[in-house]
Structures are given as structure tokens and as C-alpha cells.
Amino acid sequence: MGDRYVYxxxxxxxxxxxxxxLGGGIGSSLRFLINKFIxxxxxxxxxxxxxxxxxxxxxxxxxxxxxxxxxxxKTQTVLFLTTGIxxxxxxxxxxxxxxxxxxxxxxxxxxxxIFISISxxxxxxxxxxxxxxxx
Numbered sequence: 001m002g003d004r005y006v007y008x009x010x011x012x013x014x015x016x017x018x019x020x021x022l023g024g025g026i027g028s029s030l031r032f033l034i035n036k037f038i039x040x041x042x043x044x045x046x047x048x049x050x051x052x053x054x055x056x057x058x059x060x061x062x063x064x065x066x067x068x069x070x071x072x073x074k075t076q077t078v079l080f081l082t083t084g085i086x087x088x089x090x091x092x093x094x095x096x097x098x099x100x101x102x103x104x105x106x107x108x109x110x111x112x113x114i115f116i117s118i119s120x121x122x123x124x125x126x127x128x129x130x131x132x133x134x135x
Contacts, residue, residue, distance in 0.1 A: 018077050023084015027056070031089050045109060046098040049091060050117055056090035057121040061128025069133045 035048035035054070048102060063081045065074040073081075102110035 016076055016079060019080045020084045020087075023080040024088035027085040027088025027090075029087070029088075031091060040061070045102070045113060046094075049094050049098055050113070050120070053090045053095060053117055054120045054124045056086040058124040058128040059086045059089070061125035061130075062132045063128075065129035065132030 001053070031049075031052045034052045038048040038051055060082050062084070063078060099110050099114050102113055124135050
């Protein structure tokens with residue numbers, strides 16, 4: 001009985017790992033495409049990263065609101081969409097690096113980027129959550 005439980009746990013863990021892995025690949029690819037579509041000349045405001053982070057916040061807000069409201073999404077589906085896709089799409093390390101790079105050129109731009117990223121991210125998370133709960 002114990003070996004069967006361990007085997008079952010390992011299969012579930014591996015399946016969950018692969019689901020998150022695939023979602024992360026999709027999210028990272030989306031971030032790449034967003035940054036290519038929203039071309040930002042060198043040494044200017046990082047609109048692509050901001051857009052990816054805001055979309056990721058909207059996605060997480062929507063998915064979690066929908067999951068809580070309807071209890072319809074399986075845990076692995078929520079992990080695929082949030083930890084996988086939204087986690088791969090959003091990029092805190094790029095956000096921090098770009099904030100740092102902007103601060104070297106213009107502190108006002110850096111502070112504006114930080115403020116817009118945090119406030120828009122939070123607002124879009126709330127909007128996604130509200131949409132999901134009111135559908």
C-alpha cells in the first residue's frame with residue numbers, strides 16, 4: 001500500500017511539474033512576442049515589460065477570481081495558468097533591472113515606471129478578479 005501511494009504521489013508531482021513547465025514556456029514566449037511587437041528603442045521607457053506584467057496581473061486576477069467563484073478549475077489548471085503562463089509572462093527581474101537602468105538616465109522616469117508598474121498591475125489584478133466574479 002505504501003509503495004503505491006509513493007508512486008501515485010510521484011506521478012502527480014511529475015504531471016504538475018510538466019504542466020507548469022509547459023505554461024512557463026508559453027508565458028515566456030508571449031513575453032518575447034510582446035517585447036518584439038512593442039519595440040522600444042534603446043534607452044527609453046520599457047513599454048514591452050510593462051505590458052507583459054500588466055497582462056499577467058490581469059490573467060492572475062481573472063483566473064483566481066474565476067476559480068474561487070466557481071470552484072471549476074482543477075488545481076493543475078490553475079497552476080498552468082497562474083504559475084506557468086502568468087509566471088512566465090511576467091518578469092520581476094527584468095522590471096527591477098529596467099528600473100535600475102532608467103534610474104541611471106533619469107530618476108523621474110524610473111520612479112514613474114515603478115509607480116505605473118505597481119499601480120497598473122494591482123488595478124488590472126482587481127479588474128481581472130472582478131470580471132471573473134461578475135460573469
